[in-house]
Amino acid sequence: MSGALSRVVALVGLAVGLVLVALWLGGGLAGIEYWATQQQRSAQNLMAGALRALRAGEPGAVASLMGLCLAYGVAHAVGPGHGKVIIGTYGFGAQVPFARLAGLSVAASVAQAGTAVALVWGGITLLDLGREALTELSEVVMAQVSTVMIALVGLWLALRGARMLRSEAARHHHDHHHHDGCGCGHAHGPTPQQVAQTRSLRDGLLVVAGIAARPCTGALFLLILTWRMGIFGIGMLGTLAMGLGTALVTVGVAGLAVWARQGSVALFPATGPWAQLGRWLPGAMQLGAGLLIAAISVAVLL
Template identity: 50%
Template structure:
């Protein structure tokens, strides 16, 4: 019964992937998300005008719309989901930690948007078009390239684990990955997947957060022009929380899929090899997709 429960996320994930890429589901989701973003953006502009006119009650409407915009923005094709999902499948990350990384990466996008807009306004005297151009033509490809490097790292790391595991597969192993000679040959399941360093977290958050949401940039510019800067900043943060609501859900699905797949091997050296294969596949997927997105954004 427990094994059947663990298999369920894997089955659901595979079914979702087939629908998205095999039956045109991705195009439908993208169109739905784009329309939702347009509707929310138009309504946000109206709420900003109400705030500018002194209507304090418009605060709740503005923040609600900003959250909705962030949700629709994340629901469409995006690099945050790609990295969080690929990393969660490729490495054995505690669920709470991956969810925290998803939240941090989304909030980092808001920080980047604020930094870009106010540096552009006060330091470089950039206009709206220039700031959006920097976000979309410079920071977006840079973010995709950074994500591709994370994918390459996952791929190489998984290949290294797989090579060591297969090099010593002839030894008699115990469940902990050691052999009768008293030494360990190749990674155990825990060694193959555990996140141990702050470096991993920084790389993930920075690669996603370096590219601000264009909607947040526009909101911040409008807020500054209308002299309601705090409304723009608060709205950008809430947009990031809306984005995080989707990426955190992806994190939960990714961890559930990985644990469900590894549950079939019941631990030991076989599970460690399976974990290495999963890491290789996840890294390759992230590398290929992020590279394609980087090239298309140039």
Template identity: 50%
Template structure:
């Protein structure tokens, strides 16, 4: 158990050192931003082709939207942060986490559609007003919500660790001394709170609409082809999900490897430690991303 704790702490420290000490986040961001700029230029050309009714223009536009979503997700982003952290911290299956990643990306696309539709059709906002709302209001709100998700994971992990500290339990959560369950097992607790976890994660990601989707929708509404923008926004969401699903699978695989060989009380304590560390990382990174925007 001691070696697992040391390994988890060393890994967390190494990731933070690379991201914030050696410019890892900056390098990834610069590469992804360059790819996004190229995709945005191609999107503008694709929209003109759709408006002109050129053959194959819709298929080309959707392909560009998927590519943009992929490159957008490849850079530092809040979606990967919370999906990866939750996958490492909670006993969730790879399939369930992958579905959660897809749902979060599609919800983010829906948020962009609602923002632009309300701004253009109801409030009469300009392009600048809509992008400012997304970047200056919704972005920090999203990072704050994600930081709260991280803090919540820390609290939940600490409660789990201390609630089990006084009792040695078997794999089913029963006390090895008296044979009774002093609280719900890890599986039982996850079954009760999973829908709350999902709602909190989807909401924290969807609060901030994808910048590329907002850009696309504004152009489409201005050109009189709103359905192209709506379809493209959802395709962008799927492109983004292609990356977050990979992050989800990696997070679940890492967690299972870390817990291999543990059972009963040892597994509960190890899981609590991972949840605390992962939640702390989520809260720290999200707070660092939010502060410059406030």
């Protein structure tokens, strides 16, 4: 792809991202979120039916249940929830390659399924909790833990963005005073890209943990039902299928976030009068993304 064409493609990504964010903030996606919530309800009823068919020994009942779980996961991810927001904002703000961000999306969804399994198994066998107590534990306590962890991810990103801006300011000041450089050809300190690479693992673990800390209610519903029916293994498989359905959506969001980020980078060419602004961009984007994640988390807690 030629340089000019790839720049246009990147800018289209930024435009698409901005339109979607504007729609979301303006309530334009509320209809889709309402539809997704309705689909989740009907999928839960269908799941209960598929489980009855499974207990009756009907052929194809397991495959039918797995298909329903996958569809539930997709509907759950399309509906309101912070997983998409975190993956999208983090992907836009931090210098994360798409493959790694897609991996994080899948890891977060699978870990969320794992949390649901651990919560139901532990809650029933160790704490002897009923369905209402388990659901309350997930919806209230774990939801708050998850939100606090995600707020910390936001603050961490914002702090790092501020540090990147500070180091860029110092570099700019240094270059301004020593424009001829030292002449030795050495790099004086890591580039922002190198710094981002080394820290992305820690970020990734925080993002995954923050999303995984809040299990999905559909998964709890399925796991509690299958536990009572003595087919908990089937429930675990279904929960994993839900996680993969959720991942389909979050990987799409990750792709859009990286595309939009490339578009914002393409706004500033590597040479010419705008190039200087481009150097400040990674830090500014991380700072902005981090503050946005923290602000959304605080709004959810309040």
